[in-house]
Amino acid sequence: xxxxxxxxxxxxxxxxxxxxxxxxRYLPEYRAIRAKHDFLQAMTTPELxxxxxxxxxxxxxxDAAIVFADIMSPLPAMGxxxxxxxxxxxxxxxxEDVALxxxxxxxxxxxxxxxxxxxxxxxxxxxxxIGFAGAPVTLLAYLVEGGGSRQLPAxxxxxxxxxxxxALETLARATRSYLRLQVEAGVDLVQIFDTWAGWLxxxxxxxxxxxxxxxxxxxxxxxTIYFAPGAAHLLDxxxxxxxxxxxxxxxxxxxEAWRLIGEDRVVQGNLDPAVLLTDPDTVRRATRAxxxxxxxxxxxxxxxxxxxxxxxPVECVEAMxxxxxxxxxxxxx
Amino acid sequence: xxxxxxxxxxxxxxxxxxxxxxxxRYLPEYRAIRAKHDFLQAMTTPELxxxxxxxxxxxxxxDAAIVFADIMSPLPAMGxxxxxxxxxxxxxxxxEDVALxxxxxxxxxxxxxxxxxxxxxxxxxxxxxIGFAGAPVTLLAYLVEGGGSRQLPAxxxxxxxxxxxxALETLARATRSYLRLQVEAGVDLVQIFDTWAGWLxxxxxxxxxxxxxxxxxxxxxxxTIYFAPGAAHLLDxxxxxxxxxxxxxxxxxxxEAWRLIGEDRVVQGNLDPAVLLTDPDTVRRATRAxxxxxxxxxxxxxxxxxxxxxxxPVECVEAMxxxxxxxxxxxxx
Numbered sequence: 229x230x231x232x233x234x235x236x237x238x239x240x241x242x243x244x245x246x247x248x249x250x251x252x253r254y255l256p257e258y259r260a261i262r263a264k265h266d267f268l269q270a271m272t273t274p275e276l277x278x279x280x281x282x283x284x285x286x287x288x289x290x291d292a293a294i295v296f297a298d299i300m301s302p303l304p305a306m307g308x309x310x311x312x313x314x315x316x317x318x319x320x321x322x323x324e325d326v327a328l329x330x331x332x333x334x335x336x337x338x339x340x341x342x343x344x345x346x347x348x349x350x351x352x353x354x355x356x357x358i359g360f361a362g363a364p365v366t367l368l369a370y371l372v373e374g375g376g377s378r379q380l381p382a383x384x385x386x387x388x389x390x391x392x393x394x395a396l397e398t399l400a401r402a403t404r405s406y407l408r409l410q411v412e413a414g415v416d417l418v419q420i421f422d423t424w425a426g427w428l429x430x431x432x433x434x435x436x437x438x439x440x441x442x443x444x445x446x447x448x449x450x451x452t453i454y455f456a457p458g459a460a461h462l463l464d465x466x467x468x469x470x471x472x473x474x475x476x477x478x479x480x481x482x483x484e485a486w487r488l489i490g491e492d493r494v495v496q497g498n499l500d501p502a503v504l505l506t507d508p509d510t511v512r513r514a515t516r517a518x519x520x521x522x523x524x525x526x527x528x529x530x531x532x533x534x535x536x537x538x539x540x541p542v543e544c545v546e547a548m549x550x551x552x553x554x555x556x557x558x559x560x561x
Numbered sequence: 562x563x564x565x566x567x568x569x570x571x572x573x574x575x576x577x578x579x580x581x582x583x584x585x586r587y588l589p590e591y592r593a594i595r596a597k598h599d600f601l602q603a604m605t606t607p608e609l610x611x612x613x614x615x616x617x618x619x620x621x622x623x624d625a626a627i628v629f630a631d632i633m634s635p636l637p638a639m640g641x642x643x644x645x646x647x648x649x650x651x652x653x654x655x656x657e658d659v660a661l662x663x664x665x666x667x668x669x670x671x672x673x674x675x676x677x678x679x680x681x682x683x684x685x686x687x688x689x690x691i692g693f694a695g696a697p698v699t700l701l702a703y704l705v706e707g708g709g710s711r712q713l714p715a716x717x718x719x720x721x722x723x724x725x726x727x728a729l730e731t732l733a734r735a736t737r738s739y740l741r742l743q744v745e746a747g748v749d750l751v752q753i754f755d756t757w758a759g760w761l762x763x764x765x766x767x768x769x770x771x772x773x774x775x776x777x778x779x780x781x782x783x784x785t786i787y788f789a790p791g792a793a794h795l796l797d798x799x800x801x802x803x804x805x806x807x808x809x810x811x812x813x814x815x816x817e818a819w820r821l822i823g824e825d826r827v828v829q830g831n832l833d834p835a836v837l838l839t840d841p842d843t844v845r846r847a848t849r850a851x852x853x854x855x856x857x858x859x860x861x862x863x864x865x866x867x868x869x870x871x872x873x874p875v876e877c878v879e880a881m882x883x884x885x886x887x888x889x890x891x892x893x894x
Contacts, residue, residue, distance in 0.1 A: 376711070381870050384835030388843060426791070429812050429833070458759070461793040461812055479762050479794055500762070502717030510721060537714050 230291045231356040232416060235451040235472045235494055237527040243519070244291035245552040246358070247545065248455075248475075249535030250284040251296050254542060257283050267312050271297055272339045278346035285355065287542070288549040292356040293347055295410070297340055299362035299421055300370065302406040305332035308371065320374035320382065323391035327398045331405040341413035348414050356417060359410030363422035363454070364399035364440035368392070371399075380427055387432050396436055400443035407448060417451040420444060420471070426458030433462050441469045453496055457534050463488035478533025482521040495522075498533035499548065504540045508547035515551040563624045564689040565749060568784040568805045568827055570860040576852070577624035578885040579691070580878065581788075581808075582868030583617040584629050587875060590616050600645045604630060605672045611679035618688065620875070621882040625689040626680055628743070630673055632695035632754055633703065635739040638665035641704065653707035653715065656724035660731045664738040674746035681747050689750060692743030696755035696789070697732035697773035701725075704732075713760055720765050729769055733776035740781060750784040753777060753804070759791030766795050774802045786829055790867050796821035811866025815854040828855075831866035832881065837873045841880035848884040 230244040252258055258280055261270055270276045280296040300310045303318070306329050311317045334341075348357055362370075365383075372382040386392050407418050425437055445452045454466065455475030466474045466489045473494030476485040478501070485495055503514040515530075522528040530552045536545065563577040585591055591613055594603055603609045613629040633643045636651070639662050644650045667674075681690055695703075698716075705715040719725050740751050758770055778785045787799065788808030799807045799822045806827030809818040811834070818828055836847040848863075855861040863885045869878065 378709070378711070379867075379870065381835060381838060381872065384833065385838040388833075388836055388839050388847075427812070430814070458791060479760070481763070500717065500721075502714060503721055505714060505718040506721050514721075534712075537712065539714065 229354055229356045229416060231529065232451065234527060234529050235417065235453075237492075237494060239526045242552065242555050243522065243528045243530045244356075245530040245549055246290050246292040246294065247284075247532050247536055247548075248294075250288075250290065250294065250545075251280050252536060253538045254536055254540040254545070255283055255287075256542075267314065271301070274339050274342035274346055277339070277343040278350060281343070281347045282350050284545075285351065288546060289553050290355070290549065292358050293351055294358040294360060294419070295340070295344055295347060295415065297343075297360070299360075299366065299423070301340060302332040302337065302361065302402060303367075303371075305334075305336035305406075306330060306402055315376045316370060317375045318370070321371045323368070323372055323386040323389065323395045326368060326371050326395035327391065329398055329402060331402045332409075334409055337406065337409060341409055344410060344413035344415055357415045359407060359413075359415035359418040361403045361407050361418065361420060361444070363420045363425065363437070363456070364396045364403060364444065365425055365428065365437045366421065366423045367399045367403065368395055369424040369427075380424060383424065384427065387428065387436060392436050396440040397443070400440040403444045404448070407444065411448060411450050415450065417453065417472070418448065419453040419455060419475070422454065422456035422459075425456035425462065428462070430461060430465065433465055438465060438469060441471075445470050453494075453529075455496070460488075467493060473527070473529060475531065476533065482518065482528075483523075486525070492527075494527040494529065496529035496531045498531070501532045501534050501537050501540070504532070504544040504548065505537060506544065508543050511544045511547040512551045515548045516555075519552065519555050562687055562689045562749060564862065565784065567860060567862050568750065568786075570825075570827060572859045575885065575888050576855065576861045576863045577689075578863040578882055579623050579625035579627065580617075580865050580869055580881075581627075583621075583623065583627065583878075584613050585869060586871045587869055587873040587878070588616055588620075589875075600647065604634070607672050607675035607679055610672070610676040611683060614676070614680045615683050617878075618684065621879060622886050623688070623882060625691050626684055627691040627693060627752070628673070628677055628680060628748065630676075630693070632693075632699065632756070634673060635665040635670065635694065635735060636700075636704075638667075638669035638739075639663060639735055648709045649703060650708045651703070654704045656701070656705055656719040656722065656728045659701060659704050659728035660724065662731055662735060664735045665742075667742055670739065670742060674742055677743060677746035677748055690748045692740060692746075692748035692751040694736045694740050694751065694753060694777070696753050696758065696770070696787070697729045697736060697777065698758055698761065698770045699754065699756045700732045700736065701728055702757040713757060716757065717760065720761065720769060725769050729773040730776070733773040737777045737781070740777065744781060744783050748783065750786065750805070751781065752786040752788060752808070755787065755789035755792075758789035758795065761795070763794060763798065766798055771798060771802060774804075778803050786827075786862075788829070793821075800826060806860070806862060808864065809866065815851065815861075816856075819858070825860075827860040827862065829862035829864045831864070834865045834867050834870050834873070837865070837877040837881065838870060839877065841876050844877045844880040845884045848881050849888075852885065852888050
């Protein structure tokens with residue numbers, strides 16, 4: 229598998245390519261399913277979730293499928309009910325009470341392990357299957373805010389209290405257990421999404437977020453990619469997290485990201501998803517520029533610097549993937 | 562005026578202190594006015610706006626009053642109607658059409674110049690009056706998105722188009738003209754708020770945002786403070802903007818901010834506003850830590866790293882201001 233080879237920093241003729249949110253609303257075949265089924269139903273019905281996961285692979289020669297699920301998916305299995313309208317909504321939980329949550333009940337995420345099995349059956353064996361979870365800080369943010377939030381006041385207050393560390397420890401244990409279920413079901417690697425990590429100061433990240441991330445990752449048994457957007461001020465702490473690779477957003481040039489994370493690290497990214505809102509010619513030029521920034525390094529995984537935006541034209545995604553797949557490295561190192 | 566002295570890097574026995582959003586919802590006397598008047602009415606009635614501006618000065622020994630207005634304030638005077646619910650809402654404008662907007666009609670912002678005069682009459686002469694405006698990129702974001710936005714897709718698409726540069730030029734000219742009205746009415750300095758600059762890449766900031774900011778600032782006739790949150794990846798470009806001082810958010814330690822912006826620059830910040838959601842003891846310790854990071858540098862303006870959050874207890878703001886005012890520098894350099 230090309231993606232696993234890149235994670236092992238093996239020389240390749242071109243980088244592997246996949247997109248965050250490659251399955252979703254920009255695809256008419258996804259919208260056709262969603263016209264008949266709501267988000268929760270689509271996600272928790274293995275046949276539908278597997279079909280949605282595979283849809284982008286039928287259109288584009290991608291190197292990975294990422295299982296159609298949500299950062300919130302483990303929460304109901306931990307006894308926390310979540311609604312979508314369309315963003316996640318739940319009754320806010322005090323950080324002290326977050327520490328009391330248990331691991332996800334495997335029976336209540338059986339739909340996900342079943343989806344993973346269906347995806348693997350439907351995939352070309354050269355294509356990797358990616359499982360994922362939210363990082364502990366990001367889960368804590370949703371739990372204490374009761375959903376997404378512009379300024380994250382409850383999370384940021386919690387980070388100044390003694391309740392943060394036990395809450396993050398609990399969420400790390402639960403996330404690890406949730407990811408192990410995905411590994412046992414057959415994913416080839418996992419990505420940890422840390423949507424809100426960029427709101428932390430370097431010292432908060434070092435003291436609170438990093439130990440929890442390490443707990444999630446260590447000895448998981450498959451390669452891991454850690455992704456946090458808006459985290460330029462934290463990149464120098466990434467190598468200490470112990471992941472196999474690091475996803476970076478589009479706001480730093482890749483060579484600057486490698487300088488901060490470490491030249492011998494695997495880096496994933498980082499085309500600006502807004503480029504995909506333009507036209508195929510612009511997309512090909514911008515894709516070429518990202519490939520040029522990566523140079524002929526092994527250990528580059530081509531991706532966007534954040535998820536596909538909802539109004540993205542399909543032909544722009546096609547132009548991006550084609551440009552990467554047609555690129556051939558000379559003298560890969 | 563202590564604030565102007567700090568902007569001139571004169572040695573002082575303690576740094577000046579003011580807070581972004583120091584007038585607002587956390588104050589019961591503000592809520593009392595708002596119980597009788599909606600946001601727009603409070604802002605556009607000089608007697609009310611001046612009273613709201615002065616409210617925090619009656620409680621705390623602050624070194625500046627910032628005129629109660631909104632980043633959106635110049636827009637109606639430019640022919641763009643804005644509603645608040647509570648965030649700003651307007652009909653999205655294509656970037657090509659933004660370039661056609663004119664300067665604000667002085668008659669339609671006469672309430673603001675009148676407010677400034679009332680504020681100055683009501684203030685101790687040692688206290689500075691601050692005017693403000695949004696930076697061109699931030700205004701463009703609101704105009705093309707039709708309000709605030711989590712992902713700013715319309716702005717980010719516009720930044721990849723030829724329409725961005727003329728639109729920003731128009732907004733720079735209008736903003737400059739709007740700030741000149743405030744200077745003529747008597748403000749001692751102005752702050753430029755660039756709420757969304759952190760979404761730009763370094764090359765977008767250099768090519769598009771920076772020239773527009775320079776156009777706003779150059780030769781304005783009063784000192785200027787430029788503030789952009791979430792812009793750690795852009796700090797090294799700040800000195801080239803030509804402002805007198807630079808506000809930084811709470812996510813970078815102040816000594817790191819000085820290293821990036823330049824040791825001989827004036828830096829404003831940067832207590833985490835979420836600290837003000839805790840208790841007075843925690844606030845005093847965290848305030849002390851920021852003062853210690855600044856060391857005995859002249860050219861430090863104490864402030865939060867972002868605006869006061871709505872649920873902030875008044876006694877926490879009091880603890881912060883007291884800690885700064887009671888601090889006395891030894892051997893200021």
